[in-house]
Amino acid sequence: MTTPGPHPGPVHVADPADPRLADYTDLTDVALRSRREPAEGLFMAEGEKVIRRALLAGHAARSLLLTPRWAEQMREVWENLAAPVYVVEPEVAREVTGYHVHRGALAALHRPVLPAVGGLLTGAEAGAPRRVAVLEDIVDHANVGAAFRNAAALGVDAVLLSPRCADPLYRRAVKVSMGAVLQLPWTRFQSYPRDLALLGEHGYTTAALCLADDSVTLDELAARRPDRLALLLGTEGEGLSPHALRGSDLRVRIPMTAGVDSLNVAAASAVAFYATRP
Numbered sequence: 001m002t003t004p005g006p007h008p009g010p011v012h013v014a015d016p017a018d019p020r021l022a023d024y025t026d027l028t029d030v031a032l033r034s035r036r037e038p039a040e041g042l043f044m045a046e047g048e049k050v051i052r053r054a055l056l057a058g059h060a061a062r063s064l065l066l067t068p069r070w071a072e073q074m075r076e077v078w079e080n081l082a083a084p085v086y087v088v089e090p091e092v093a094r095e096v097t098g099y100h101v102h103r104g105a106l107a108a109l110h111r112p113v114l115p116a117v118g119g120l121l122t123g124a125e126a127g128a129p130r131r132v133a134v135l136e137d138i139v140d141h142a143n144v145g146a147a148f149r150n151a152a153a154l155g156v157d158a159v160l161l162s163p164r165c166a167d168p169l170y171r172r173a174v175k176v177s178m179g180a181v182l183q184l185p186w187t188r189f190q191s192y193p194r195d196l197a198l199l200g201e202h203g204y205t206t207a208a209l210c211l212a213d214d215s216v217t218l219d220e221l222a223a224r225r226p227d228r229l230a231l232l233l234g235t236e237g238e239g240l241s242p243h244a245l246r247g248s249d250l251r252v253r254i255p256m257t258a259g260v261d262s263l264n265v266a267a268a269s270a271v272a273f274y275a276t277r278p
Contacts, residue, residue, distance in 0.1 A: 007078060010071050010085040016095035021086060023108035024065050027171060028098040030141075034167060041111045043169035045182070047103040048074060053179035055081075060110045067093060067104040074105060111169060114187040117195055120158055121202040129157030129185070130278065132204065134196075134232040136162045136240055138265060144168055145176030146266035147233070152180035154273035159186040160230075162193070193243040200249075204230040208240050208248035209272060211261060215251040222275045231272050236265050 013021060023042060026032055037043050042062055045054045048070065055061065061083035066074065071087045078085045093101045122128055133156050138144055144166045151159055159168075165188070166173060168181040189195040199206050205226035232248060234240035245251065254263065254271055263271065 007081065007085070010066070010078070010087045012087045014088070014092065016092050020063075020084070021065065021088075021096050023062060024093075024096050024106060026098055030170070034170060037169070038111065038167065042108050043111050043167075044171040044174070045107045045109055045179070046101070046105070046171055046175050048105050050174060050179040050182075051105055051107045052077060054107065054109055054182045057179075057182045059112065059182060062108040062110060065093065065096075065106040065108075067101070070104040115185075117160060117187055117189055117198050118202070120160075120185055120187050121198065121204075128202065128228070130228055131156050131273075131276065132158045132160055132199075132230045133269065133273070134160045134162075134199075134206075134230055134244075135165050136192075136232060136234045136244055137164045138233070138235055139164065139166050141166045141170045141173040142176045143236075143264070143266050145173035145181065147269045148173070148177040148180040148184060148186075150266065150270040150273055152177075152184050154270065155277050156231075156273050157185070159184060161186065161188045163188055163190075193241060193247065196244060196247050199230045202228070204228040205250065206230045206232060206248040207250045207252045208232040208245050209234075209254070209268060210239055210245060210251050211253055212245065212251040215253040218252055218254050218272060218275045221250060221252050229276060231269075231276065233265055233269055233272070236262070 027044065045051045061081055063083050064078055064085045066085060066087055067090050068087055071085065133147065133151050135144065135147060148159060148168060168186060174181055205228065207221055207229060209232060232240055232244055254268060
């Protein structure tokens with residue numbers, strides 16, 4: 001969002017209780033922020049690189065919270081924004097957020113409206129996505145962020161989430177993804193697992209990553225080179241739900257040695273995304 005005229009300049013704030021800083025309070029309280037941020041239509045970006053990527057991707061800023069050093073270093077960023085810029089000393093930032101903001105830069109951004117699953121799979125000018133990742137009930141924000149980063153780096157076109165998956169726009173997920181969640185198309189299923197059927201209706205081969213006896217190897221899946229592919233990944237403990245397994249076209253395993261039977265879901269996603277790249 002740009003201003004019709006010059007930015008009025010940053011506002012220096014000394015009181016941690018200043019209501020203008022309300023978006024940034026208690027950032028370490030995961031349960032509180034996970035309820036509050038979607039309800040209030042905002043999400044947080046931390047660090048200069050992530051903030052720049054968010055703005056470049058078209059996300060509109062509500063405000064920026066910067067320490068003096070970063071206010072100067074990011075001048076060319078906030079000069080073109082309509083949003084207010086609040087400058088605080090590091091100790092004030094710590095009191096407001098609940099932790100030491102060592103990157104010195106935070107942005108509160110407007111949360112985008114998610115597209116319908118069918119609309120995302122159909123695509124628009126860019127065409128329908130060829131490869132999508134489906135994340136089922138992965139509740140760890142770091143794992144969700146890592147999966148998004150892997151997807152962006154390895155050419156996955158979109159990500160679909162079950163309703164119980166952790167919020168990709170939670171601060172830690174955004175941070176771990178290095179901003180990939182702000183650039184990669186994604187949405188949530190509204191009726192899960194019933195809506196998994198939409199993948200088949202849109203021509204996707206659905207491949208469930210699991211340890212089933214009837215699974216094929218990841219190499220075998222890659223050799224088939226399906227035109228459209230959906231890779232389903234579940235939790236590290238229980239794995240994919242029985243419904244997801246029953247509804248998939250293939251069950252796929254990553255061959256392993258040395259008595260290891262599984263990988264962290266973030267590592268497994270990287271292997272699967274790399275092996276099935278076009």
